[in-house]
Amino acid sequence: MESLTLFNFSGQFYALLGAALAALAGIGSAIGIGIAGEAAAGVVSEDPNKFGQVLVLQALPGTQGIYGLLIAFIILIKVGLLGGDGMVDITVSQGAYILAAASPVGLVGIFSAIAQGKAAAAGIMLVGKKPSELAKGMIFAAMVETYAVLALLISFLMINSITF
Amino acid sequence: MGREKIYPFAVARIRMLENSLLTEKTYTQLIESKSAMEVFKILSDAGYGGESSIDVKNYEKALSNRLAKAYSDVKELVPKEHFPDVFLLKNDYQNLKVLVKSDISSINGENYLVGGTTIDIKDMKEAFETKNYGCLTENMAQAITESYEQYAKSQSGQAIDNVMDNAAFKDMLKVAKESGIKFVENYVKSLCDITNLKSYNRIKNMKKTFSDFESVFVHGGTVSLDTFKKAFNADGASGGFKETAYNDLALKMDEGFTVFEKSCDDYLMAFMRDAKYKSLTVEPLLAFIYAVETEVKTVRIIVNGKLNGIDTEVIKERLRDAYV
Numbered sequence: 001m002e003s004l005t006l007f008n009f010s011g012q013f014y015a016l017l018g019a020a021l022a023a024l025a026g027i028g029s030a031i032g033i034g035i036a037g038e039a040a041a042g043v044v045s046e047d048p049n050k051f052g053q054v055l056v057l058q059a060l061p062g063t064q065g066i067y068g069l070l071i072a073f074i075i076l077i078k079v080g081l082l083g084g085d086g087m088v089d090i091t092v093s094q095g096a097y098i099l100a101a102a103s104p105v106g107l108v109g110i111f112s113a114i115a116q117g118k119a120a121a122a123g124i125m126l127v128g129k130k131p132s133e134l135a136k137g138m139i140f141a142a143m144v145e146t147y148a149v150l151a152l153l154i155s156f157l158m159i160n161s162i163t164f
Numbered sequence: 165m166g167r168e169k170i171y172p173f174a175v176a177r178i179r180m181l182e183n184s185l186l187t188e189k190t191y192t193q194l195i196e197s198k199s200a201m202e203v204f205k206i207l208s209d210a211g212y213g214g215e216s217s218i219d220v221k222n223y224e225k226a227l228s229n230r231l232a233k234a235y236s237d238v239k240e241l242v243p244k245e246h247f248p249d250v251f252l253l254k255n256d257y258q259n260l261k262v263l264v265k266s267d268i269s270s271i272n273g274e275n276y277l278v279g280g281t282t283i284d285i286k287d288m289k290e291a292f293e294t295k296n297y298g299c300l301t302e303n304m305a306q307a308i309t310e311s312y313e314q315y316a317k318s319q320s321g322q323a324i325d326n327v328m329d330n331a332a333f334k335d336m337l338k339v340a341k342e343s344g345i346k347f348v349e350n351y352v353k354s355l356c357d358i359t360n361l362k363s364y365n366r367i368k369n370m371k372k373t374f375s376d377f378e379s380v381f382v383h384g385g386t387v388s389l390d391t392f393k394k395a396f397n398a399d400g401a402s403g404g405f406k407e408t409a410y411n412d413l414a415l416k417m418d419e420g421f422t423v424f425e426k427s428c429d430d431y432l433m434a435f436m437r438d439a440k441y442k443s444l445t446v447e448p449l450l451a452f453i454y455a456v457e458t459e460v461k462t463v464r465i466i467v468n469g470k471l472n473g474i475d476t477e478v479i480k481e482r483l484r485d486a487y488v
Contacts, residue, residue: 035172035444042176046183121172122443125179 012079012087014095018102019075022155025068025109025148032061032117039121043128053134054124060141061116064109067152071105074159090164101158108151116144168345170444174241178452181237184211185488186459194463195479200470207463223467227460228279234456235280238449247343247446250336250352251453255281256288257332260304263292264311264324303338307331326380329359333384347439347447354435356385358428361410364392365417365424422482430485433458437487455487462486 040054073082075098080088090098123137186194190210197203204218212218213226238248255278266273277285287299297305307327314323333356340349363380374396381389387408395404395414405414416427432454439451462484469479 035170038172039176039444042173042178043180045173045177046180118170118444121176125176125443128176128180129183 009092009095011090011092011095014092015075015079015090015098016081018095018099019072021099021106022068022071022075022102022109024106025113026065028110028113029062029065029068032064032113032115032120033058035114035117036061036120036124039124043124047128050127050131053127053131056134057120057123057127057137057141060120060138060145061113063145064113064116064148067105067148068109071102071152071155071159074156075102078159078162088164094162094164097162098159101155101162103155104151104158105148105155109148112144112148112151116141116148119144168445171242171446171449172444174446175442175444175448177241178238178448181234182448182452182455182488185455186210186463186486187488188486191462191466191483191486194466195476195483197470200467203467203470212463220471227464231456231460232279234453238453242446242449245343245446246339247345247348247450248453249282249339250348251450251457252280252282253332253335253339255279256283256304257307257328257335259285259288260292260308261324261328263289264308264315264328265321267292268312268315268324301335303331303335322380329380330382333359333382337384345446347445348450351432351435351450353384353386354432356382357387357408357410358413358432360385360387360392361405361414362425362428364395365421368396368417369421426482426484429458429461433485433487440487451487458484458487 036058040058043054044051076082079090079098080086120137120141123141126137127134190206193206194203197206200220204220204223207213207223207226208217212230213222214229216222218226235248235252242248259277259281262273262276265271279285281288283299291297291299292308297308300308307330310331311324311327314327315321317323333352336352336355337349340352343349359382364377367377367380374393377392377396378389381392387405387410391404391408398404402414402417405411408414410431413424413427413431416424436451436454439447442448465482465484466479468474469482
């Protein structure tokens with residue numbers, strides 16, 4: 001059937017798709033850091049001395065992208081793409097396992113980083129008004145991190161338990 | 165996920181500018197100062213008047229500069245948006261009133277023209293003199309023609325004010341609707357209702373008739389003329405608003421004129437204070453303009469009170485709630 005042959009990719013393709021999906025968490029990080037960066041510029045435009053403080057907050061939504069990168073690397077190592085010996089043979093279902101395992105860190109990463117960017121922007125404004133409350137602003141933004149970490153954990157556990 | 169537009173830079177900058185707003189503590193200092201000179205000194209220290217120090221001669225200028233700066237700060241932050249105009253339009257219409265009235269009375273009203281407008285005063289004057297209303301809004305052009313007609317009929321300056329006020333609210337509502345921002349729309353509607361409630365209270369106090377109220381009623385609010393009519397005919401001034409959102413506010417009418425006028429401003433300030441908990445959307449920008457407007461109003465009350473040797477307690481009663 002036509003529709004079946006359309007999806008008649010190899011297992012290796014699905015594995016790479018998984019790695020790509022994990023790396024997409026970077027989209028969220030970029031948006032999140034962008035939002036926080038705009039807010040940071042707003043604060044610095046009035047008080048350039050706050051640069052150091054707001055920079056810490058701006059960087060917080062960046063972690064999701066790093067988690068995505070980490071999972072993508074693990075997948076690439078697992079399928080032998082980074083070993084130098086060429087990709088190992090994997091079945092379609094093994095490839096699909098990897099794709100499924102990568103999805104938590106990719107999807108949760110995108111949305112949590114955007115949400116974290118907003119929380120970080122609010123924290124940056126908090127620092128603008130009350131510079132001594134930097135730590136509290138960081139905690140509020142860092143709370144969002146929990147869910148990115150949970151997704152990373154699940155993705156990691158799943159990939160680790162897939163055997164070829 | 166919200167579909168509202170977000171303005172992280174603008175809001176963050178406004179939050180920083182909010183640091184320059186006078187605080188409750190400064191107000192207390194101002195009220196308790198012994199003389200107007202002391203008031204001017206505190207204001208200078210708080211950044212009013214920029215480089216030059218403030219005195220009796222230039223304090224009005226310093227106050228209007230403060231307002232103009234707030235308007236332009238917000239406008240600069242959101243150059244593509246028109247919603248700050250809901251605050252500026254009233255100044256446009258104030259100028260139109262001045263122009264029409266000075267034309268009719270042939271008294272030069274130059275001193276009564278105010279800044280902080282959507283249309284440059286020079287352009288407006290030129291449009292007015294050449295009768296070429298291209299740069300004005302449709303409602304403004306209509307209001308000019310209509311105010312002359314109404315004046316010809318009634319020979320009263322009040323008629324001009326009524327026409328202009330109604331047109332002002334029409335324009336404000338239009339801007340608010342076009343912005344698509346609920347907060348702006350609700351603000352204009354509340355402002356409309358509050359304006360009507362104030363006129364209602366004044367007319368009731370002056371023991372005038374309902375038709376007098378009808379002539380100053382501005383359209384666009386949530387409280388209908390019908391509700392006012394029922395309230396007007398009921399016993400007591402304040403009882404007829406139970407089914408509206410303004411019942412608590414209306415009850416203040418019984419506590420006297422000054423208390424009610426202050427409560428009206430405080431009601432709008434309470435509305436604006438919601439913006440304190442918005443971190444990315446547009447509300448804080450509007451609230452900032454309102455906060456500065458209120459600040460200037462409050463400072464003016466204090467300065468005038470001190471200049472005229474009015475008792476500290478009396479001034480205190482009239483103070484508006486501050487934003488911060």
